[in-house]
Amino acid sequence: MESPLLSERSRVFERADPYAVSTYVNQHVGVHHIRLPRFGHPEACLDHRKFASLDLCRISYGGEVRVTSQALESVFHLQILLRGHCVWRRGRDERVLGPGELLLINPDEPVDLAYSADCEKFILKLPTRLLDSVCDEQRWQRPSAGVRFIHSHYQLLALEGFAGLLAMVCQEAESSEPLLRVQEHYSQIVASKLLTLMPNNVSREALGSHAVSFERLLDYIERNLHQDIHSEALARQASMSLRSLYGLFERHVGTTPKLYIRQKKLERIHASLADPASPVRNITELALDYGFTHLGRFADTYKQLFGELPSDTLKRRH
Incomplete structure:
Protein backbone atom coordinates (compact mmCIF):
# COMPACT_ATOMS: atom_id res chain seq x y z
CA MET A 1 0.00 0.00 0.00
CA MET A 198 -17.42 3.82 12.85
CA PRO A 199 -20.32 2.27 14.84
CA ASN A 200 -20.06 3.11 18.53
CA ASN A 201 -22.10 3.55 21.71
CA VAL A 202 -22.54 7.32 21.30
CA SER A 203 -25.93 8.73 20.40
CA ARG A 204 -25.45 11.64 18.00
CA GLU A 205 -29.05 12.70 18.40
CA ALA A 206 -28.97 16.21 19.91
CA LEU A 207 -30.69 16.77 23.23
CA GLY A 208 -33.06 19.22 21.61
CA SER A 209 -34.41 16.90 18.90
CA HIS A 210 -38.06 15.86 18.95
CA ALA A 211 -37.13 12.25 19.73
CA VAL A 212 -35.36 13.14 22.93
CA SER A 213 -36.93 11.62 26.03
CA PHE A 214 -37.20 13.06 29.49
CA GLU A 215 -35.01 10.20 30.68
CA ARG A 216 -32.18 11.57 28.53
CA LEU A 217 -32.40 14.89 30.36
CA LEU A 218 -32.31 13.09 33.68
CA ASP A 219 -29.28 11.12 32.50
CA TYR A 220 -27.53 14.38 31.60
CA ILE A 221 -28.19 15.72 35.09
CA GLU A 222 -27.03 12.47 36.69
CA ARG A 223 -23.71 12.61 34.81
CA ASN A 224 -23.11 16.24 35.74
CA LEU A 225 -24.13 16.39 39.40
CA HIS A 226 -20.74 17.79 40.37
CA GLN A 227 -21.41 20.78 38.12
CA ASP A 228 -23.52 23.84 38.90
CA ILE A 229 -26.46 23.12 36.57
CA HIS A 230 -28.70 26.19 36.28
CA SER A 231 -32.19 25.85 34.82
CA GLU A 232 -31.30 28.33 32.09
CA ALA A 233 -28.26 26.28 31.06
CA LEU A 234 -30.33 23.08 31.09
CA ALA A 235 -32.94 24.72 28.86
CA ARG A 236 -30.23 25.76 26.41
CA GLN A 237 -28.77 22.27 26.50
CA ALA A 238 -32.20 20.85 25.66
CA SER A 239 -32.89 23.57 23.05
CA MET A 240 -36.20 24.58 24.63
CA SER A 241 -37.56 27.61 26.41
CA LEU A 242 -37.30 27.92 30.17
CA ARG A 243 -41.09 27.79 30.38
CA SER A 244 -41.16 24.51 28.41
CA LEU A 245 -38.46 23.05 30.63
CA TYR A 246 -40.43 23.89 33.79
CA GLY A 247 -43.55 22.36 32.24
CA LEU A 248 -41.65 19.19 31.36
CA PHE A 249 -40.37 18.73 34.91
CA GLU A 250 -43.74 19.52 36.43
CA ARG A 251 -45.44 16.86 34.28
CA HIS A 252 -42.84 14.15 34.91
CA VAL A 253 -41.57 14.66 38.48
CA GLY A 254 -43.90 17.27 39.94
CA THR A 255 -41.21 19.80 40.85
CA THR A 256 -38.91 22.42 39.36
CA PRO A 257 -35.58 21.61 37.68
CA LYS A 258 -33.71 23.42 40.47
CA LEU A 259 -35.36 21.41 43.26
CA TYR A 260 -34.96 18.16 41.34
CA ILE A 261 -31.23 18.75 40.79
CA ARG A 262 -30.75 19.70 44.45
CA GLN A 263 -32.51 16.51 45.57
CA LYS A 264 -30.32 14.37 43.28
CA LYS A 265 -27.18 16.02 44.65
CA LEU A 266 -28.35 15.33 48.21
CA GLU A 267 -29.17 11.70 47.34
CA ARG A 268 -25.68 11.25 45.90
CA ILE A 269 -24.15 12.74 49.08
CA HIS A 270 -26.33 10.52 51.28
CA ALA A 271 -25.22 7.44 49.33
CA SER A 272 -21.56 8.41 49.76
CA LEU A 273 -21.94 9.01 53.50
CA ALA A 274 -23.80 5.72 54.00
CA ASP A 275 -21.42 3.55 51.95
CA PRO A 276 -18.45 2.23 53.97
CA ALA A 277 -16.50 1.76 50.73
CA SER A 278 -16.84 5.42 49.75
CA PRO A 279 -13.70 7.45 50.62
CA VAL A 280 -15.26 10.42 52.45
CA ARG A 281 -12.68 12.55 54.27
CA ASN A 282 -15.17 14.97 55.79
CA ILE A 283 -18.72 16.20 55.31
CA THR A 284 -17.74 19.79 54.50
CA GLU A 285 -15.52 18.75 51.61
CA LEU A 286 -18.23 16.46 50.22
CA ALA A 287 -20.89 19.18 50.44
CA LEU A 288 -18.66 21.73 48.71
CA ASP A 289 -17.86 19.19 46.02
CA TYR A 290 -21.55 19.20 45.07
CA GLY A 291 -21.92 22.97 45.23
CA PHE A 292 -23.41 23.43 48.72
CA THR A 293 -21.51 26.47 50.00
CA HIS A 294 -23.86 27.38 52.86
CA LEU A 295 -23.19 24.45 55.22
CA GLY A 296 -25.88 25.27 57.78
CA ARG A 297 -28.57 25.42 55.11
CA PHE A 298 -27.17 22.22 53.59
CA ALA A 299 -27.48 20.35 56.90
CA ASP A 300 -31.08 21.57 57.40
CA THR A 301 -32.13 20.54 53.88
CA TYR A 302 -30.41 17.18 54.26
CA LYS A 303 -32.28 16.52 57.52
CA GLN A 304 -35.62 17.45 55.96
CA LEU A 305 -35.03 14.91 53.19
CA PHE A 306 -33.49 12.02 55.15
CA GLY A 307 -34.67 12.63 58.73
CA GLU A 308 -31.16 12.91 60.15
CA LEU A 309 -28.09 15.13 59.94
CA PRO A 310 -25.22 14.25 57.57
CA SER A 311 -23.03 13.51 60.60
CA ASP A 312 -25.57 10.93 61.81
CA THR A 313 -25.48 9.12 58.45
CA LEU A 314 -21.69 9.04 58.55
CA LYS A 315 -21.64 7.68 62.11
CA ARG A 316 -24.07 4.86 61.29
CA ARG A 317 -21.84 3.35 58.61
CA HIS A 318 -18.97 2.61 61.05
Whole structure:
Protein backbone atom coordinates (compact mmCIF):
# COMPACT_ATOMS: atom_id res chain seq x y z
CA MET A 1 0.00 0.00 0.00
CA GLU A 2 1.45 3.33 -1.09
CA SER A 3 1.06 5.73 1.78
CA PRO A 4 1.70 9.43 2.44
CA LEU A 5 1.51 8.80 6.18
CA LEU A 6 4.65 10.39 7.63
CA SER A 7 8.00 10.54 5.86
CA GLU A 8 11.71 10.45 6.67
CA ARG A 9 11.33 14.02 7.94
CA SER A 10 9.83 12.40 11.05
CA ARG A 11 12.54 9.72 11.35
CA VAL A 12 13.62 8.89 14.90
CA PHE A 13 15.26 5.48 14.36
CA GLU A 14 16.68 3.92 11.20
CA ARG A 15 18.05 0.36 11.04
CA ALA A 16 18.08 0.31 14.82
CA ASP A 17 17.84 -2.30 17.56
CA PRO A 18 14.13 -3.27 17.78
CA TYR A 19 14.29 -3.21 21.58
CA ALA A 20 15.53 0.40 21.51
CA VAL A 21 12.61 1.26 19.26
CA SER A 22 10.25 -0.62 21.59
CA THR A 23 11.53 1.40 24.56
CA TYR A 24 10.79 4.63 22.68
CA VAL A 25 7.31 3.40 21.75
CA ASN A 26 6.64 2.59 25.41
CA GLN A 27 7.49 6.17 26.33
CA HIS A 28 5.56 7.94 23.57
CA VAL A 29 2.90 5.70 22.03
CA GLY A 30 1.78 3.04 24.51
CA VAL A 31 3.13 0.46 26.95
CA HIS A 32 3.70 -2.87 25.22
CA HIS A 33 6.03 -5.88 25.10
CA ILE A 34 7.70 -7.35 22.03
CA ARG A 35 8.95 -10.85 21.35
CA LEU A 36 11.42 -11.43 18.48
CA PRO A 37 12.86 -14.65 17.02
CA ARG A 38 15.89 -15.96 18.90
CA PHE A 39 18.02 -15.88 15.77
CA GLY A 40 18.84 -13.09 13.29
CA HIS A 41 19.52 -9.40 13.61
CA PRO A 42 16.40 -7.46 12.59
CA GLU A 43 16.71 -3.71 12.09
CA ALA A 44 13.82 -1.43 13.01
CA CYS A 45 12.71 1.97 11.70
CA LEU A 46 10.47 4.49 13.40
CA ASP A 47 8.93 7.82 12.38
CA HIS A 48 7.09 9.76 15.08
CA ARG A 49 5.31 13.09 15.50
CA LYS A 50 3.39 14.57 18.37
CA PHE A 51 0.32 16.36 16.99
CA ALA A 52 -1.66 18.32 19.62
CA SER A 53 -3.12 15.51 21.79
CA LEU A 54 -2.48 12.85 19.11
CA ASP A 55 0.56 10.68 18.51
CA LEU A 56 1.44 9.68 14.93
CA CYS A 57 3.84 6.81 14.41
CA ARG A 58 5.12 4.75 11.47
CA ILE A 59 7.06 1.66 12.46
CA SER A 60 8.67 -1.52 11.10
CA TYR A 61 10.63 -3.99 13.23
CA GLY A 62 12.50 -5.67 10.37
CA GLY A 63 11.67 -9.16 11.60
CA GLU A 64 8.78 -11.27 12.79
CA VAL A 65 7.57 -9.81 16.05
CA ARG A 66 4.73 -10.42 18.49
CA VAL A 67 3.40 -7.38 20.34
CA THR A 68 1.28 -7.74 23.48
CA SER A 69 -0.12 -5.16 25.86
CA GLN A 70 -2.60 -4.85 28.67
CA ALA A 71 -5.56 -2.51 28.24
CA LEU A 72 -4.36 1.02 27.45
CA GLU A 73 -7.08 2.50 29.73
CA SER A 74 -7.07 6.13 28.55
CA VAL A 75 -6.09 5.67 24.88
CA PHE A 76 -7.74 4.56 21.66
CA HIS A 77 -5.20 2.75 19.51
CA LEU A 78 -5.67 2.79 15.73
CA GLN A 79 -3.37 0.85 13.39
CA ILE A 80 -3.22 0.82 9.59
CA LEU A 81 -1.23 -1.93 7.93
CA LEU A 82 0.96 -0.47 5.16
CA ARG A 83 3.01 -3.55 4.17
CA GLY A 84 3.16 -7.23 5.07
CA HIS A 85 0.53 -8.90 7.21
CA CYS A 86 -0.54 -9.11 10.83
CA VAL A 87 -2.39 -11.70 12.91
CA TRP A 88 -4.70 -10.12 15.46
CA ARG A 89 -5.99 -12.25 18.34
CA ARG A 90 -8.73 -11.43 20.83
CA GLY A 91 -9.80 -14.31 23.03
CA ARG A 92 -10.68 -17.17 20.67
CA ASP A 93 -11.06 -14.86 17.69
CA GLU A 94 -8.24 -14.54 15.19
CA ARG A 95 -7.99 -12.46 12.02
CA VAL A 96 -5.25 -11.94 9.45
CA LEU A 97 -4.90 -8.33 8.30
CA GLY A 98 -3.23 -7.17 5.09
CA PRO A 99 -2.21 -3.82 3.58
CA GLY A 100 -4.95 -1.20 3.68
CA GLU A 101 -6.76 -2.75 6.62
CA LEU A 102 -7.35 -0.85 9.83
CA LEU A 103 -7.57 -2.06 13.41
CA LEU A 104 -9.18 0.04 16.16
CA ILE A 105 -8.58 -1.03 19.76
CA ASN A 106 -10.70 0.35 22.62
CA PRO A 107 -9.02 1.48 25.88
CA ASP A 108 -10.18 -1.58 27.83
CA GLU A 109 -9.10 -4.18 25.25
CA PRO A 110 -5.78 -6.05 25.52
CA VAL A 111 -3.47 -6.20 22.50
CA ASP A 112 -2.07 -9.40 20.95
CA LEU A 113 -0.60 -8.90 17.47
CA ALA A 114 1.91 -10.92 15.44
CA TYR A 115 3.59 -9.14 12.51
CA SER A 116 5.40 -10.57 9.48
CA ALA A 117 9.05 -9.69 8.94
CA ASP A 118 8.19 -7.27 6.10
CA CYS A 119 5.38 -5.59 8.03
CA GLU A 120 5.13 -1.81 8.34
CA LYS A 121 2.30 -0.08 10.14
CA PHE A 122 0.98 3.39 10.93
CA ILE A 123 -0.27 4.02 14.45
CA LEU A 124 -2.61 6.78 15.59
CA LYS A 125 -3.01 7.21 19.35
CA LEU A 126 -6.05 9.19 20.55
CA PRO A 127 -6.69 10.02 24.22
CA THR A 128 -10.16 9.25 25.53
CA ARG A 129 -10.57 12.85 26.69
CA LEU A 130 -10.42 14.02 23.05
CA LEU A 131 -13.42 11.93 22.02
CA ASP A 132 -15.24 12.91 25.22
CA SER A 133 -14.69 16.59 24.45
CA VAL A 134 -16.03 16.17 20.91
CA CYS A 135 -19.18 14.50 22.27
CA ASP A 136 -19.67 17.28 24.81
CA GLU A 137 -19.11 20.02 22.24
CA GLN A 138 -21.55 18.43 19.78
CA ARG A 139 -24.01 17.64 22.59
CA TRP A 140 -23.86 13.95 21.69
CA GLN A 141 -24.87 11.52 24.41
CA ARG A 142 -22.06 9.21 25.58
CA PRO A 143 -22.39 6.52 28.29
CA SER A 144 -20.87 7.36 31.66
CA ALA A 145 -18.59 4.31 31.27
CA GLY A 146 -16.98 5.96 28.25
CA VAL A 147 -16.99 5.90 24.45
CA ARG A 148 -16.50 2.46 22.89
CA PHE A 149 -16.37 1.40 19.24
CA ILE A 150 -18.34 -1.72 18.34
CA HIS A 151 -16.17 -3.14 15.55
CA SER A 152 -12.40 -3.48 15.54
CA HIS A 153 -11.64 -4.17 11.87
CA TYR A 154 -12.18 -1.93 8.83
CA GLN A 155 -11.01 -1.47 5.24
CA LEU A 156 -9.39 1.98 5.20
CA LEU A 157 -10.71 2.90 1.74
CA ALA A 158 -14.26 2.05 2.85
CA LEU A 159 -14.09 4.83 5.45
CA GLU A 160 -15.10 7.81 3.36
CA GLY A 161 -12.50 10.58 3.44
CA PHE A 162 -10.55 9.15 6.39
CA ALA A 163 -7.40 8.19 4.46
CA GLY A 164 -7.22 11.69 2.96
CA LEU A 165 -7.75 13.27 6.37
CA LEU A 166 -4.89 11.28 7.90
CA ALA A 167 -2.65 12.27 4.99
CA MET A 168 -3.42 15.96 5.63
CA VAL A 169 -2.77 15.50 9.35
CA CYS A 170 0.63 13.93 8.65
CA GLN A 171 1.49 16.69 6.20
CA GLU A 172 0.57 19.32 8.77
CA ALA A 173 2.56 17.45 11.45
CA GLU A 174 5.68 17.70 9.28
CA SER A 175 5.14 21.39 8.48
CA SER A 176 8.19 23.58 9.02
CA GLU A 177 6.01 26.05 10.95
CA PRO A 178 3.54 23.99 13.00
CA LEU A 179 0.67 25.88 14.63
CA LEU A 180 -0.85 24.35 17.77
CA ARG A 181 -4.24 25.91 17.05
CA VAL A 182 -4.35 24.26 13.62
CA GLN A 183 -3.23 20.94 15.09
CA GLU A 184 -5.95 21.07 17.74
CA HIS A 185 -8.52 21.80 15.03
CA TYR A 186 -7.38 18.82 12.96
CA SER A 187 -7.39 16.58 16.05
CA GLN A 188 -11.03 17.47 16.72
CA ILE A 189 -11.88 16.65 13.11
CA VAL A 190 -10.14 13.26 13.32
CA ALA A 191 -12.06 12.36 16.49
CA SER A 192 -15.36 13.58 14.98
CA LYS A 193 -14.71 11.58 11.83
CA LEU A 194 -14.10 8.40 13.81
CA LEU A 195 -17.33 8.89 15.75
CA THR A 196 -19.38 9.41 12.59
CA LEU A 197 -17.75 6.73 10.41
CA MET A 198 -17.42 3.82 12.85
CA PRO A 199 -20.32 2.27 14.84
CA ASN A 200 -20.06 3.11 18.53
CA ASN A 201 -22.10 3.55 21.71
CA VAL A 202 -22.54 7.32 21.30
CA SER A 203 -25.93 8.73 20.40
CA ARG A 204 -25.45 11.64 18.00
CA GLU A 205 -29.05 12.70 18.40
CA ALA A 206 -28.97 16.21 19.91
CA LEU A 207 -30.69 16.77 23.23
CA GLY A 208 -33.06 19.22 21.61
CA SER A 209 -34.41 16.90 18.90
CA HIS A 210 -38.06 15.86 18.95
CA ALA A 211 -37.13 12.25 19.73
CA VAL A 212 -35.36 13.14 22.93
CA SER A 213 -36.93 11.62 26.03
CA PHE A 214 -37.20 13.06 29.49
CA GLU A 215 -35.01 10.20 30.68
CA ARG A 216 -32.18 11.57 28.53
CA LEU A 217 -32.40 14.89 30.36
CA LEU A 218 -32.31 13.09 33.68
CA ASP A 219 -29.28 11.12 32.50
CA TYR A 220 -27.53 14.38 31.60
CA ILE A 221 -28.19 15.72 35.09
CA GLU A 222 -27.03 12.47 36.69
CA ARG A 223 -23.71 12.61 34.81
CA ASN A 224 -23.11 16.24 35.74
CA LEU A 225 -24.13 16.39 39.40
CA HIS A 226 -20.74 17.79 40.37
CA GLN A 227 -21.41 20.78 38.12
CA ASP A 228 -23.52 23.84 38.90
CA ILE A 229 -26.46 23.12 36.57
CA HIS A 230 -28.70 26.19 36.28
CA SER A 231 -32.19 25.85 34.82
CA GLU A 232 -31.30 28.33 32.09
CA ALA A 233 -28.26 26.28 31.06
CA LEU A 234 -30.33 23.08 31.09
CA ALA A 235 -32.94 24.72 28.86
CA ARG A 236 -30.23 25.76 26.41
CA GLN A 237 -28.77 22.27 26.50
CA ALA A 238 -32.20 20.85 25.66
CA SER A 239 -32.89 23.57 23.05
CA MET A 240 -36.20 24.58 24.63
CA SER A 241 -37.56 27.61 26.41
CA LEU A 242 -37.30 27.92 30.17
CA ARG A 243 -41.09 27.79 30.38
CA SER A 244 -41.16 24.51 28.41
CA LEU A 245 -38.46 23.05 30.63
CA TYR A 246 -40.43 23.89 33.79
CA GLY A 247 -43.55 22.36 32.24
CA LEU A 248 -41.65 19.19 31.36
CA PHE A 249 -40.37 18.73 34.91
CA GLU A 250 -43.74 19.52 36.43
CA ARG A 251 -45.44 16.86 34.28
CA HIS A 252 -42.84 14.15 34.91
CA VAL A 253 -41.57 14.66 38.48
CA GLY A 254 -43.90 17.27 39.94
CA THR A 255 -41.21 19.80 40.85
CA THR A 256 -38.91 22.42 39.36
CA PRO A 257 -35.58 21.61 37.68
CA LYS A 258 -33.71 23.42 40.47
CA LEU A 259 -35.36 21.41 43.26
CA TYR A 260 -34.96 18.16 41.34
CA ILE A 261 -31.23 18.75 40.79
CA ARG A 262 -30.75 19.70 44.45
CA GLN A 263 -32.51 16.51 45.57
CA LYS A 264 -30.32 14.37 43.28
CA LYS A 265 -27.18 16.02 44.65
CA LEU A 266 -28.35 15.33 48.21
CA GLU A 267 -29.17 11.70 47.34
CA ARG A 268 -25.68 11.25 45.90
CA ILE A 269 -24.15 12.74 49.08
CA HIS A 270 -26.33 10.52 51.28
CA ALA A 271 -25.22 7.44 49.33
CA SER A 272 -21.56 8.41 49.76
CA LEU A 273 -21.94 9.01 53.50
CA ALA A 274 -23.80 5.72 54.00
CA ASP A 275 -21.42 3.55 51.95
CA PRO A 276 -18.45 2.23 53.97
CA ALA A 277 -16.50 1.76 50.73
CA SER A 278 -16.84 5.42 49.75
CA PRO A 279 -13.70 7.45 50.62
CA VAL A 280 -15.26 10.42 52.45
CA ARG A 281 -12.68 12.55 54.27
CA ASN A 282 -15.17 14.97 55.79
CA ILE A 283 -18.72 16.20 55.31
CA THR A 284 -17.74 19.79 54.50
CA GLU A 285 -15.52 18.75 51.61
CA LEU A 286 -18.23 16.46 50.22
CA ALA A 287 -20.89 19.18 50.44
CA LEU A 288 -18.66 21.73 48.71
CA ASP A 289 -17.86 19.19 46.02
CA TYR A 290 -21.55 19.20 45.07
CA GLY A 291 -21.92 22.97 45.23
CA PHE A 292 -23.41 23.43 48.72
CA THR A 293 -21.51 26.47 50.00
CA HIS A 294 -23.86 27.38 52.86
CA LEU A 295 -23.19 24.45 55.22
CA GLY A 296 -25.88 25.27 57.78
CA ARG A 297 -28.57 25.42 55.11
CA PHE A 298 -27.17 22.22 53.59
CA ALA A 299 -27.48 20.35 56.90
CA ASP A 300 -31.08 21.57 57.40
CA THR A 301 -32.13 20.54 53.88
CA TYR A 302 -30.41 17.18 54.26
CA LYS A 303 -32.28 16.52 57.52
CA GLN A 304 -35.62 17.45 55.96
CA LEU A 305 -35.03 14.91 53.19
CA PHE A 306 -33.49 12.02 55.15
CA GLY A 307 -34.67 12.63 58.73
CA GLU A 308 -31.16 12.91 60.15
CA LEU A 309 -28.09 15.13 59.94
CA PRO A 310 -25.22 14.25 57.57
CA SER A 311 -23.03 13.51 60.60
CA ASP A 312 -25.57 10.93 61.81
CA THR A 313 -25.48 9.12 58.45
CA LEU A 314 -21.69 9.04 58.55
CA LYS A 315 -21.64 7.68 62.11
CA ARG A 316 -24.07 4.86 61.29
CA ARG A 317 -21.84 3.35 58.61
CA HIS A 318 -18.97 2.61 61.05
